[in-house]
Structures are given as C-alpha cells and as structure tokens.
Amino acid sequence: MDRPLDTGDPAAFRAPREVDVLVPTRNRPAALATTLAGVAAQEGVPFGVAVSDQSDGPPGWTDPAAAGMVRVLRHRGHPVLLGRHQPRRGLAEHRAHLLARSSARYVLCLDDDVWLEPATLARLVAAIAELRCGFVGNAVHGLSYRDDVRPDSHRQFEPWTGRPHPERVRPGSPEWWRAGLHAAANLLHVTEKLRLAPGEWRPYKVSWIGGCVLFDRAKLVDSGGFDFWRRLPPDHQGEDAAAQLAVLERHGGAGIVPSGAFHLEVPTTVVDRGLEAWEVTLRTS
Template identity: 75%
Template sequence: MSRPLDHGTSDEFRANRHLDVLVPTRNRPAELAVTLSGLAAQEGVPDFGVVVSDQSDHQPAYAHPAAATMVRVLRHQGHPVLLTRRLPRRGLAEHRASLLAASTAHYVLCLDDDVWLAPGALHRLVTAIEELGCGFVGNAVHGLSYLHDVRPETHRHYEEWNGPPVPERIRPGTPQWERALLHPAANLLHVTERLRLPPGSWRAYKVSWIGGCVLYDREKLVDAGGFDFWRRVQEKHQGEDVAAQLAVLERHGGAGVLPSGAFHLESPTTVTEREVEAWEVLLEQA
C-alpha cells in the first residue's frame, strides 16, 4: 500500500514561475493518470507547476494509485503539484476560474483531464507564445480512432499567420467561425502530414477557438475577463473555453500551433448536463 499523498498548500504553490498547468477533473482517475504522465514526459520547460482541481462524486481522482504515482513523479522531477477539491460544483467556468486564481505564473496551460501530451509539445507551445506575443496559443486534440477518416473538405479552413497574430472579433455566421471545423476527428493531423514540415519546425495558424489544450499569457487572459463570467451563466453549461478565447482573441489575438502534440483519450464525457453554451449567453448579453 502506498503512503498518503501530500496535497500541498496554496501558499506554498503560488510563485512567480514561468508556467503552471491547470487541470480540472471529475470521475476520471485513469484518464488523469495518463494526462499527468504526459506532463511528466515533457522536456525543455523545467520551470512549471501543476494544479489539479477535482470535483469527483466520491474519492478524488488523484487518490487512485496510478494518478498518485504520477503526482509523485512530477514532484520528484522538481515540479510543484497542488491537489485541490472544488465542491460543491458550480459549473465549468467557475471551476476554471478557481484554477486560474490558484496560479501567479506568467503563462497558464488549461489542459483537460483526457488529453495526453506527446514529448516536446509543451516546449513548442511555450516557444510559440513567446515568439508570437499573442494572448494564447493552443494544440487542437487529435482523435486517433479517426486516423483513416480523411475529410479533405475541412482542410480549406487551414490558414497560416504571416507574422504575429492580430486581434480579431470572431462571431458565429462569419467565415472565421468556420475555422473550428478543422479541429474535430483527426483533421489537423491530416493537414500536418500534408505539409511535411522539417523536424523541429512549427506553424501558427488562424483559429476561432481550440478545445482541450490552450496556453494563455495569464495577464492577457485576466485582462480579457478570464472566467469571471461564471456568475452570468447558469451552472449547467458548456462552451466556457470558447467564451474566454473569443474575449482574448478580440483584445490580444491567438493562434493554433501545428504540429499538435495533444491526443484525445476519447473517453465518455463526465459533463452530461450541458443545457446552454456559455459563449452564446455572453454574446447575447454584450
């Protein structure tokens, strides 16, 4: 039997690090272990911490031996890990807002609990946001069960940035909104294979929003309102990440980064009550 897992404290965790990874989780011990294992395999970004905020119905996911082991591995590598519980649940946006408040790092990576990051992905994202100077960069997640489902009609939505991203006001019904069609299934992986990039190179491309793995300049995210809009939407919502990214795009710009090192575990969602889209509510209120 393993010994009890130290949860850490907020005061000890808060520091002026280069990067913190923010992971919300609920009822996903196996997936969380895989997600944390991807973080433990990252190189070239030595100064990062990890916050795991759990909303499981019973024992927290990080208490599972596999997840707990990866917490210990990360700490052994020198990465601070803070383990918290956020109960009662008040919706996805409130959960993300609490995670953001736990960090004082320069950059924050919002990473879902069902995403495995390939080695080198985190270094590439940090390099991209430092060079581009925008509000966020992200890796759209690949669904490898769709590897042989090629959808060439979606590839036309791939458009690279020539120079630093500029602020964009993106709304439904515009051509820019259709960029999101590039990200489902394995579409982005197929575009990447077609481009045949030299080893170590990357490209920044135009997006409307990215799900699952988004690296923000924390100050720019806060400047755009962060996730504080959680009080303006009902608890049973989705699309909180879209709402935050639309706000950051409008003020500071953003980009997708290709190749993506984010792979979706394709597990069933644990958010089954999704009565409203947060971004729709906020756009109606604007």
C-alpha cells in the same frame, strides 16, 4: 499500501514561475493518470501543476496510477497542488478557481482526457513568446479517426503570416467555422501534408481550440478570465470557447502545428449541457 499524498500548499504554489498546467477533473481517475503521465514527460521549461477535482466519490489523484504520476512530477522538480472544489458551480467557475491558484506568466488549460507527447509544452511556450499574442493552442487529435480523411474540412486551415492580430469572431461568420478543422483527425492530416522539418512549427488562424490551450495569464485576466461564470447557470458548456473569443478580440491567438495533444476519447462527464457559455458572453459583449 501507498502513503497518502500531500496535497500541497496553495500559498507556496503561487510562487513566480514560467508556466502552470491547470487540470480540472471529475470522475476520471484513469484518464487523469494518463494526462499527468504526459505532463510528467515534458522538459525544457519550468512548470507547476494544479489539479482541481470535483468527483462524486474520492478524488481522482487517490487512484494509485494518478498518485504515482503526482509523485513522479514532484520527483522531477515540478510543484503539484491538489484540491477538492465543491460544490460544483459549472465548468467556467471550476476553471476560474484554478486560474486563481496561479501566478505564473503562462497557464496551460489542459483537459483531463488529453495526453501530451514530449516537447509539446516547450513548443507552445516558444510559440507564445515569439508571437506575443493572448493564447496559442494544440487542438487534440482523435486517433480513432486516423483513416477518416475529410478534405473539405482541411480548407479551414489558414496560416498566420506574421504576428497574430486581434480578431472579432462571431457565430455565422466565416471565421467561426474554423473550428471544424479540429474535429476527428483533420489537423493531423493537414499537418502531414505540410511536411514540417523537425523542430519546425507554424501558427494558424482559429476561432477557438478545445483541450490544450496556453494563455498569457495577464492577457487572459485582462480579457475577463473565466469570471463570466457568475452570469451562467451551473449546467453549461463552451466556457473554453467563451474565454478564448474574448482574448482573441483583445490580444489575438493562434493554433500551432504540429499538435502534440491527443484525445483519449473517453466518455464525457459533462452530461448536462443546457447552455453554451459563449451564447451569454457574446450577447453581453
């Protein structure tokens, strides 16, 4: 039988570090194990990992595969903090809880259904350091749509030609519809047409990115972080978009191609979607 996992010391975890990977999870032990496997394969930058679980039953990291990946991460020198966070007060509050666990320069908000190919984290860190904006992200590829080519959506791809500048993006604006580029496998098809050289990456304009976003933590906090959770009912979605829109307006942001983030396409655990968080935050901003 596997030995119990040490959940880690929250105070020790807050030691200064380049990057922390923040993973909220609920009722997805197999997907969590796969996500952690992708994180464990990252190299080239020191990082820690914080996992916060709101499962209805035992936490996901008690699954043998997920527990094995926690041990691999620690074996490779990456501190891992595991926590149960109850009661559930909504997605935004869960992300705020995780953010408060970190003192790292950068935080990667990573969903528990995303696998990262090797070198993804190092590329994102290099990009945000060069661009000096509030966030950079890798939109997730849905490979079940690999052969579903949608040229009309590809027109939303607009590269940045310099450092990203702050943008005020609102529903109904032309900029708002940039998010359509991130559906299905659109970004994969666009990237293939760019024929990037090995190691080359390019920033492009976004409204928001789901699944894998690296923030400059100080700029995220300066923009309010996820503290807007107090203005929301527990049943909401779109908390990632709400935070990114705020950072985008103050500090700018960008998507990065190539993306090394791949969506596992497992069923959602967010079944109560009573409200888009950005509907509230934009109304009061």
